[in-house]
Amino acid sequence: MPDARAIVFTDTMLAIRALLKNLTFWVLLPALWLPAVAAAQIQPDGYHLVRDCQEEWLVYSSEYRNYVPYVKVMHESEPSVSILINLVQDRHFSFLLKTTRSAFLFVNGALQRSLVPGQWNSVSCDSLYRVYGTGEVMLTVFGLRGTEGLTSLMVFPKTHIAADSIQAITPSVISLKPRSDNAFRDFSVIAWLLILVTGAGVFLSHPSIAHKIVSPGVFFSRDFRSELYNHYRAYSPVIVVTVSMLALVTAFLLLAVEIYVTPILPAVLGVPDRESVWMLVAAFLKIALLCFGLFCFKYFIISVTLGILNMSEIAHVHFIKAVQSSLLFYGALAVGLLLLIFRQPRALEGIGEPLAWSVIAYSSVRYILFYILLNPPGRIINLYLISYLCVVELIPLIIGIKFII
Numbered sequence: 001m002p003d004a005r006a007i008v009f010t011d012t013m014l015a016i017r018a019l020l021k022n023l024t025f026w027v028l029l030p031a032l033w034l035p036a037v038a039a040a041q042i043q044p045d046g047y048h049l050v051r052d053c054q055e056e057w058l059v060y061s062s063e064y065r066n067y068v069p070y071v072k073v074m075h076e077s078e079p080s081v082s083i084l085i086n087l088v089q090d091r092h093f094s095f096l097l098k099t100t101r102s103a104f105l106f107v108n109g110a111l112q113r114s115l116v117p118g119q120w121n122s123v124s125c126d127s128l129y130r131v132y133g134t135g136e137v138m139l140t141v142f143g144l145r146g147t148e149g150l151t152s153l154m155v156f157p158k159t160h161i162a163a164d165s166i167q168a169i170t171p172s173v174i175s176l177k178p179r180s181d182n183a184f185r186d187f188s189v190i191a192w193l194l195i196l197v198t199g200a201g202v203f204l205s206h207p208s209i210a211h212k213i214v215s216p217g218v219f220f221s222r223d224f225r226s227e228l229y230n231h232y233r234a235y236s237p238v239i240v241v242t243v244s245m246l247a248l249v250t251a252f253l254l255l256a257v258e259i260y261v262t263p264i265l266p267a268v269l270g271v272p273d274r275e276s277v278w279m280l281v282a283a284f285l286k287i288a289l290l291c292f293g294l295f296c297f298k299y300f301i302i303s304v305t306l307g308i309l310n311m312s313e314i315a316h317v318h319f320i321k322a323v324q325s326s327l328l329f330y331g332a333l334a335v336g337l338l339l340l341i342f343r344q345p346r347a348l349e350g351i352g353e354p355l356a357w358s359v360i361a362y363s364s365v366r367y368i369l370f371y372i373l374l375n376p377p378g379r380i381i382n383l384y385l386i387s388y389l390c391v392v393e394l395i396p397l398i399i400g401i402k403f404i405i
Contacts, residue, residue, distance in 0.1 A: 047155035050093055057081045057147050063349070076146040083139050083152065087129040093154050095123045095139070100149030106140040108132065115141070184259060187280035188338060191252045198245040206238045213242055219324045222373055224317055234299045234319045243295050244288075246327050251288035253334040255280065260341060262352040298322070302392055309384050314374050318392075321373065322366075329362050363397045 058067040059075045059082070070081055085095060097105070103115045107128070115121060128137050144150055203210040212218045212228045224230065232239055258265045269290070271283045299319045306315045333355075340347050370389055375382050 046158050047094070047096065047153075048158060050090075050154040050156055053083060053095070053152040053154055054147065054150075057083050057150075057152070059146075065349075070147060072146060076148065078146050079144070080140055080142040081144070081147055081150070082141075085125060085128065085137050085139060086135065087125050087132075087137060088135045090125045090154060091129070093125050093156055095125065096151075096153040096155050097121045097123070097139075097141070098151045099141070099144060101144060103141050103143035106142065108137050109140070115143075183275050183277050183280060184256075185342065186277045187284070188252070188341065190277070190281055191248070191284055192338070195245060195248045195252070198241060198248060202238060202241050202245065205241075209238050210242075213320075213324055214327065216328065219321060219328070220369075220373070224314070229317045229320060232320070233316045239320065239323070242327070243323055244292060246323060246330070247288045247292035247295060248284075249327070249331050249334050250291045251284050253330055253337065254287055254291075255284055256334070256337045256341065257352075257355065260337070260345065260348045261355060295323075298392065298396075305388055305391055309388055311384065311388070318370065318374055321370065325366055325369075333358075360397070363393070367393050 057070040059070050059078045059080075060066075061068045067082060067084075070078075075081075097115065098118065098120050099115050100117055102117055105112050105115055105121065107123075113121070123139070141150060199210075202213075209228060209232065212226070218226065218228060234240075234243075254265060255271070259271070265287070269283065269287055271279055299315075302319055303312065303315045306312045306318075337348070367389055370393065371382075371385060374389075375385055
């Protein structure tokens with residue numbers, strides 16, 4: 001027969017378990033019910049809440065030169081905050097905004113209205129899409145301290161027609177939005193396909209010459225009777241195609257530096273819309289064509305200068321060696337930047353000065369190497385060659401640095 005104490009203990013434990021279940025229910029019920037009540041109290045009448053947008057605000061970071069998520073402890077003193085509205089995803093929704101202090105509302109950089117404290121302001125996503133015709137717009141609130149006193153909601157009007165606080169939205173002549181790397185990455189694929197196709201054409205048509213062009217051993221050779229220097233000139237088809245490939249590599253390098261490191265291109269060669277792949281491709285081809293023309297002009301200067309100095313026999317040797325060294329150095333530099341863009345884009349911040357010094361160091365070393373490689377055997381000091389290299393190698397470098405600075 002069961003012990004009476006065991007029966008009492010069992011009954012007590014069952015009663016305690018039932019009590020805990022009831023307590024759990026009554027404790028969890030307010031935790032689930034209060035947020036819904038609070039959300040219902042936040043929004044004005046006539047709307048269904050879609051989501052709270054308080055965690056979607058952005059601030060502009062001068063360090064990253066881009067918009068970054070708002071963090072209160074870091075950005076609480078920022079005078080302006082921005083939010084990116086996806087007009088396709090939020091179609092038929094309205095964006096509600098309320099502040100506790102006077103502020104100003106901008107849409108894509110255009111001032112739309114002043115915000116009255118304590119008053120809800122509604123912006124229809126459909127109205128924004130009709131005006132701007134793009135998938136995203138940026139709303140900016142200026143005049144607050146971070147998001148202090150700022151309430152923002154994405155809602156759905158209960159009626160089909162909801163009043164818009166901004167009666168006439170003024171389109172902006174500028175477009176403010178976070179910088180996206182997707183367009184440049186897609187462009188990079190197209191650019192490098194063109195570069196690889198050009199290189200493949202050289203290797204398939206003249207495999208032995210192509211290997212000699214990219215061979216450091218051939219570049220450091222002083223044997224001008226080798227096949228590359230003895231049988232080929234700057235206007236030979238294989239050299240022309242190689243120069244075209246070098247122009248493509250140089251154009252990609254300049255565009256990557258312009259967009260990710262520091263502005264170096266004049267306005268006429270800039271990219272009007274960096275979010276458009278085809279705009280980037282058009283600028284790339286334009287810069288490549290200009291680089292090809294500059295390389296041809298350099299050969300003309302080399303030929304004229306060496307003809308005046310009665311040293312025209314080394315004109316083609318100098319030009320081909322210049323193409324070899326540029327292809328090796330700028331090709332390695334372009335590949336390195338491409339890898340950083342895809343793998344570690346933040347590593348490109350602050351790389352401008354080291355990059356400039358590496359180009360200066362390369363040009364200085366190349367000047368010395370050209371003097372050694374082009375100087376006839378047995379002559380230590382050749383003033384004609386020194387003067388010639390200053391004209392065609394150092395002066396263009398100095399002009400380029402002065403132009404960039």
